[in-house]
Amino acid sequence: xxxxxxxxxxxxxxxxxxxxxxxxxxxxxxxxxxxxxxxxxxxxxxxxxxxxxxxxxxxxxxxxxxxxxxxxxxxxxxxxxxxxxxxxxxxxxxxxxxxxxxxxxxxxxxxxxxxxxxxxxxxxxxxxxxxxxxxxxxxxxxxxxxxxxxxxxxxxxxxxxxxxxxxxxxxxxxxxxxxxxxxxxxxxxxxxxxxxxxxxxxxxxxxxxxxxxxxxxxxxxxxxxxxxxxxxxxxxxxxxxxxxxxxxxxxxxxxxxxxxxxxxxxxxxxxxxxxxxxxxxxxxxxxxxxxxxxxxxxxxxxxxxxxxxxxxxxxxxxxxxxxxxxxxxxxxxxxxxxxxxxxxxxxxxxxxxxxxxxxxxxxxxxxxxxxxxxxxxxxxxxxxxxxxxxxxxxxxxxxxxxxxxxxxxxxxxxxxxxxxxxxx
Amino acid sequence: xxxxxxxxxxxxxxxxxxxxxxxxxxxxxxxxxxxxxxxxxxxxxxxxxxxxxxxxxxxxxxxxxxxxxxxxxxxxxxxxxxxxxxxxxxxxxxxxxxxxxxxxxxxxxxxxxxxxxxxxxxxxxxxxxxxxxxxxxxxxxxxxxxxxxxxxxxxxxxxxxxxxxxxxxxxxxxxxxxxxxxxxxxxxxxxxxxxxxxxxxxxxxxxxxxxxxxxxxxxxxxxxxxxxxxxxxxxxxxxxxxxxxxxxxxxxxxxxxxxxxxxxxxxxxxxxxxxxxxxxxxxxxxxxxxxxxxxxxxxxxxxxxxxxxxxxxxxxxxxxxxxxxxxxxxxxxxxxxxxxxxxxxxxxxxxxxxxxxxxxxxxxxxxxxxxxxxxxxxxxxxxxxxxxxxxxxxxxxxxxxxxxxxxxxxxxxxxxx
Numbered sequence: 001x002x003x004x005x006x007x008x009x010x011x012x013x014x015x016x017x018x019x020x021x022x023x024x025x026x027x028x029x030x031x032x033x034x035x036x037x038x039x040x041x042x043x044x045x046x047x048x049x050x051x052x053x054x055x056x057x058x059x060x061x062x063x064x065x066x067x068x069x070x071x072x073x074x075x076x077x078x079x080x081x082x083x084x085x086x087x088x089x090x091x092x093x094x095x096x097x098x099x100x101x102x103x104x105x106x107x108x109x110x111x112x113x114x115x116x117x118x119x120x121x122x123x124x125x126x127x128x129x130x131x132x133x134x135x136x137x138x139x140x141x142x143x144x145x146x147x148x149x150x151x152x153x154x155x156x157x158x159x160x161x162x163x164x165x166x167x168x169x170x171x172x173x174x175x176x177x178x179x180x181x182x183x184x185x186x187x188x189x190x191x192x193x194x195x196x197x198x199x200x201x202x203x204x205x206x207x208x209x210x211x212x213x214x215x216x217x218x219x220x221x222x223x224x225x226x227x228x229x230x231x232x233x234x235x236x237x238x239x240x241x242x243x244x245x246x247x248x249x250x251x252x253x254x255x256x257x258x259x260x261x262x263x264x265x266x267x268x269x270x271x272x273x274x275x276x277x278x279x280x281x282x283x284x285x286x287x288x289x290x291x292x293x294x295x296x297x298x299x300x301x302x303x304x305x306x307x308x309x310x311x312x313x314x315x316x317x318x319x320x321x322x323x324x325x326x327x328x329x330x331x332x333x334x335x336x337x338x339x340x341x342x343x344x345x346x347x348x349x350x351x352x353x354x355x356x357x358x359x360x361x362x363x364x365x366x367x368x369x370x371x372x373x374x375x376x377x378x379x380x381x382x383x384x385x386x387x388x389x390x391x392x393x394x395x396x397x398x399x400x401x402x403x404x405x406x407x408x409x410x411x412x413x414x415x416x417x418x419x420x421x422x423x424x
Numbered sequence: 425x426x427x428x429x430x431x432x433x434x435x436x437x438x439x440x441x442x443x444x445x446x447x448x449x450x451x452x453x454x455x456x457x458x459x460x461x462x463x464x465x466x467x468x469x470x471x472x473x474x475x476x477x478x479x480x481x482x483x484x485x486x487x488x489x490x491x492x493x494x495x496x497x498x499x500x501x502x503x504x505x506x507x508x509x510x511x512x513x514x515x516x517x518x519x520x521x522x523x524x525x526x527x528x529x530x531x532x533x534x535x536x537x538x539x540x541x542x543x544x545x546x547x548x549x550x551x552x553x554x555x556x557x558x559x560x561x562x563x564x565x566x567x568x569x570x571x572x573x574x575x576x577x578x579x580x581x582x583x584x585x586x587x588x589x590x591x592x593x594x595x596x597x598x599x600x601x602x603x604x605x606x607x608x609x610x611x612x613x614x615x616x617x618x619x620x621x622x623x624x625x626x627x628x629x630x631x632x633x634x635x636x637x638x639x640x641x642x643x644x645x646x647x648x649x650x651x652x653x654x655x656x657x658x659x660x661x662x663x664x665x666x667x668x669x670x671x672x673x674x675x676x677x678x679x680x681x682x683x684x685x686x687x688x689x690x691x692x693x694x695x696x697x698x699x700x701x702x703x704x705x706x707x708x709x710x711x712x713x714x715x716x717x718x719x720x721x722x723x724x725x726x727x728x729x730x731x732x733x734x735x736x737x738x739x740x741x742x743x744x745x746x747x748x749x750x751x752x753x754x755x756x757x758x759x760x761x762x763x764x765x766x767x768x769x770x771x772x773x774x775x776x777x778x779x780x781x782x783x784x785x786x787x788x789x790x791x792x793x794x795x796x797x798x799x800x801x802x803x804x805x806x807x808x809x810x811x812x813x814x815x816x817x818x819x820x821x822x823x824x825x826x827x828x829x830x831x832x833x834x835x836x837x838x839x840x841x
Contacts, residue, residue, distance in 0.1 A: 103511050116510070116737025138751075141736055144515035208502035233645030237502075 005071045008135070009097050009120035010144050012069060017053060017078040025080055026055035030098040031064070031122075032091060033131050046131040046169050048122065049094060050086045061086040069124055097131065100174055105206065106134065107173040109190055112198040114175075114205050119143060121166065134172055137165030175210050188217045196222065200229035212241055224253035235262050240270065248277035255327075256282065256303045257410070260289035297381060298374035300414060301395045301404035307335040310344065310362035314355045329407050332392035336365045341401040343394055345369055371396050374403050381411050448640030449491060449654070452633055453661025457668045458720035459539025459690060460532060460778065461627045462713055465669045466693035468620050469676030470685060474602045477673050478609035479621055483628040484666045486822040490793065491658045493800050493811070493819065494634050498641035499648055500809045505638045506735040508805065509795050517795065522735045524788045526755075529632060529728040531781020533763035536724060538774050539717030541767055542691025546710035551767060559764040562722050563757065566742060587708045592671040594701050595678035602674065622829045623782055628665060629826075631788045632724070634796065635731045648809065675701075688775060725763070729756035790827040797823065
């Protein structure tokens with residue numbers, strides 16, 4: 001016979017556990033869950049492995065194997081047939097439902113946002129007791145205060161039901177690990193599947209400690225993408241609190257203009273420290289950008305650009321692109337330069353794709369391209385970009401040497417920011 | 425601060441610029457002088473003259489200590505007070521605090537609308553026009569997202585509160601008498617004067633300000649490194665609160681008290697100033713009251729809806745659509761509508777509502793403060809920034825005094841009846 005008992009965490013925490021003979025043993029303080037593989041491509045199940053029991057003012061963890069949750073006539077009782085203490089190792093590898101989940105913020109992987117946990121739903125199956133879902137609905141709130149049933153009865157007279165909202169455990173990522181020494185990268189594995197913007201939003205909503213620990217668990221590439229998406233003061237918080245070498249590694253992976261923006265906000269000493277730690281090439285680009293005054297084209301431009309000689313063939317260009325695998329924004333506009341980096345023309349992906357492989361770049365490029373000077377005012381960019389429907393405009397210095405390009409995304413961001421400032 | 429950090433990505437930037445001009449402490453201090461505060465100070469001045477001015481000194485110290493703790497908690501944890509209470513104090517205490525906060529703030533908002541109605545009546549506008557119009561304007565202001573502009577305009581206008589200084593000087597105060605009243609604090613041993621002292625402290629240190637202060641600090645992205653600037657900011661805010669309170673009490677104490685004029689609401693003070701200090705003083709007083717009332721009527725319902733939602737885990741923020749944050753909008757609209765409606769009921773017991781919301785404040789304040797002081801002494805939360813002995817001494821003393829005051833306030837009606 002398959003017996004299935006479902007119950008809520010709030011229903012047993014704070015309750016006495018009884019021995020087989022009916023004597024009270026101790027008060028249940030918390031439940032410990034561990035992920036166990038369920039086989040056949042199923043996601044991991046959260047098996048309840050331990051219980052924190054307070055016996056005569058001393059709280060200890062015991063194995064849940066000898067515990068059973070019984071529901072008889074809507075009344076829950078916990079029966080214990082023996083006490084086996086768990087080692088601290090076993091405790092540290094698990095997740096505590098009250099300490100780490102209940103009332104805490106977790107990530108709802110479907111909604112890609114933080115939600116607060118009102119209760120946890122558990123189920124006892126023949127294979128053991130499992131945490132099945134977290135309750136984030138109003139009913140869970142009322143249940144915690146102990147008034148869910150009476151209110152439900154009253155409302156049912158008016159044919160109103162209290163909204164319930166559950167998230168299955170597969171779609172839950174716990175955040176608060178403050179007391180556990182689980183390897184962080186492993187414990188936040190689900191977050192890696194989210195888009196960097198979503199992770200950034202979640203980080204901004206977390207407390208300082210949690211946001212640091214989640215960020216530190218990201219790999220460098222992801223970390224760089226996330227850092228780019230963060231709000232300025234969250235960026236500063238992260239960069240200031242990461243170890244210098246780790247921060248430098250992440251910054252190296254970011255576009256130089258973004259790095260310059262962050263370093264601009266930091267104190268000079270800290271910025272210098274980070275620049276010294278970064279590899280020479282990246283830090284030089286950033287240093288150059290930092291020289292530009294705030295409202296100039298130079299301060300907004302990206303230095304990640306691709307430039308080619310006029311005498312190479314289309315085939316050569318494509319081969320080089322395949323080799324370099326540039327970021328999407330770098331392909332908005334491709335540049336042709338002479339010796340001394342003087343800009344003589346531009347071409348784009350379309351020109352490249354429709355041309356025969358052995359065509360020379362000089363034959364497909366638009367000569368006399370539109371460009372901006374690096375010391376021009378930022379305000380000039382939007383007009384140019386919208387007038388000529390451009391994705392990116394090359395930036396040159398007073399000697400017509402190519403310095404970088406301004407990408408439409410950055411211009412839009414700058415404009416939105418300005419409009420808000422005015423509106424305010 | 426009432427947009428969520430979630431998704432409201434540009435919001436921090438907007439706030440950062442805004443708060444770069446005016447710090448959290450100064451804003452909190454200005455919002456503190458709301459219609460309820462102005463009423464209480466005026467009534468105290470009219471009845472007791474300069475007699476209760478001394479209460480501003482302990483109020484100032486307690487306010488300073490509490491706001492410093494809020495700022496420190498906000499900066500170190502990056503979490504709002506609602507979040508911290510929910511995560512550490514458990515559901516039942518959270519429920520008590522936030523349901524209490526909800527009810528007391530409906531009462532407080534009602535007081536703000538009473539201020540709107542009263543001040544505009546001085547200019548000959550009926551409350552049946554002024555209150556609904558103000559409520560609708562406030563609602564649109566916030567929901568349409570222009571709230572921050574409004575907050576700034578109000579803040580500039582609230583400088584008009586400083587005209588109380590002018591009113592006070594025009595009323596030829598006896599500085600010697602004021603000085604000696606402060607140096608020799610005295611208190612009649614009557615229940616009435618006791619209740620007045622509690623009301624004065626209660627209106628200066630309202631529980632919801634603690635939540636407001638902590639959120640402002642977080643959104644400004646302040647750092648512990650620059651904490652002394654934050655301290656200055658807080659001190660300036662507290663000084664603003666207390667200075668305005670001082671001059672209102674002086675103005676009313678110099679004009680109304682010697683003539684034996686008893687008033688019940690701030691509007692009466694404005695009316696009574698007219699024959700004694702001139703028409704201009706009366707209108708300036710009424711204008712200040714109006715601005716302060718609308719300012720708080722905008723912030724209070726919004727702040728309350730936000731903190732309640734935060735504690736109970738509802739989506740919240742004015743950058744969310746109605747469907748995404750149903751609970752938040754329902755709460756916000758509900759508080760505004762209920763408060764405005766109460767004022768419009770002919771013969772509504774406004775004074776009882778105002779007293780009862782202060783009683784509720786009085787009960788809530790020690791609960792919030794005890795939660796705060798436990799949180800700020802928790803090493804897991806605050807690390808090395810826990811309170812030192814001196815801070816704990818002042819903190820607990822303040823709590824004990826406030827608990828004593830609240831208990832007395834609670835039991836006074838019982839003793840009297």
